[in-house]
Amino acid sequence: MSIAIVDCGIGNIRSIANAIESLGQTPIIAGTPSQLESATKIILPGVGAFPDGMRALVEGDWPEHLDQHVRHKGKHFLGLCLGMQLLATTGTEHSSCSGMGWIAGSVELLCTNDPTLRVPHIGWNNVFPTGEHKMYDGLVEDSCFYFVHSYVFKPTDSRVISATCHHGTEFAASIAFENIWATQYHPEKSQQAGLTVLRNFLEANV
């Protein structure tokens, strides 16, 4: 198995690499799309605003290569935080902007409908898997994950949501569609619960 972490300058690459290393794998930090060739699994991390994130992907010629490896060759993919949001059709942070369009839906500001609930949504919150999914094998009940975001992914087809979270309103904590997995929370910073999800990603055959 060979895991590539996409490095297009928008992510906390070091954190995710450290977490993968702690699980006994040595990831490739892919600075160019050609480095995805030998990878069997691909992680797209992301910290940033939607338009800047998309621009960084396009400038590095990533979308068509990721499309090739993930959607055509079927390599197992994990998007993290902004790396999940960029899979949407459109983003609305700062301005309207096209995403990679792998999962139909839009990325919108989290509206809590409650002035006492603050945005950004920062901190540890409960995550509720929507059914049995390999992503959450072995997860301890009532587990909390670490979130730090203002925007949420609203998929057109809610069946792709593999777990939900509540902050005034219910939103997608994670997505799973065939070989495409993604989380709004940061598994690499979510201690034991997060390492469980990352281990499941490394071990699953999809």
Next chain:
Amino acid sequence: MLKKRLIPVLLLRNGKLVRSESFKIHQIIGDPIHEVDRFNQWNVDELIYLDITREGAYDDHRPDHKIRGFTDSLTILDAVSKTCFMPLTWGGRIINVEDMCKRINRGADKITINTAAYRSPQLIEQGARTLGSQAIVVSIDAVRHDDNTLAVVIDGGRERTAREPADWAKEVEARGAGEILLQSVDRDGKGTGYDLDLISSVASAVSIPVIACSGVGVYEQYAAGIEAGASAVAAANIWHFKELSDRNAKRALARAGVDVRI
């Protein structure tokens, strides 16, 4: 339900961890990496690391302290993020967006700016545009005048401004800050509890989360910070001088009815 966070703050000065009092007295207390290992084992909610170094020379060559010497804070960040599986906010010596990106790339989840944001407020907008608001924490240091009014101070407490903390907090929110780290010079290192009026004035002025800091001397004082409107309670010194400072503080918060992650 989003939990209230309990956060240790580590202060780094010339490559060493220090304890601080009134923003003026700094005593060396330890190794910058060792403490992170300990917090990691405890699964603390989050960690804030502030580099408060002033002098140009970074390593002050004190082999008598038997502490690893580091030549710059980015090397320390690299070492910290190697062992840090918890959310990390990094502050100090950040003056432009490039500095912010460097720290995020090296493992920080959020960055915090203080004096640079006050002197060039557009830096907040630039940071939010590139990294998103959720990654931009603006630190606000406040001082209480003799007539009990509050004012923002910058440059590590050395320069007083005419601005009220709540007023400045509103502006940083409007410019795109995602969170506020609120400290009080008067309470720093005193152990007499938070300045609750300060916390409540800032928390009620904004709708972004506020992290309360400065003044906690006993665990029972944390809960009052939450009651005053903070989304997270932080402290520095108490984490170094007490046993089981995470677990016991969490228990005290839970006893006071605060929803925390245990």
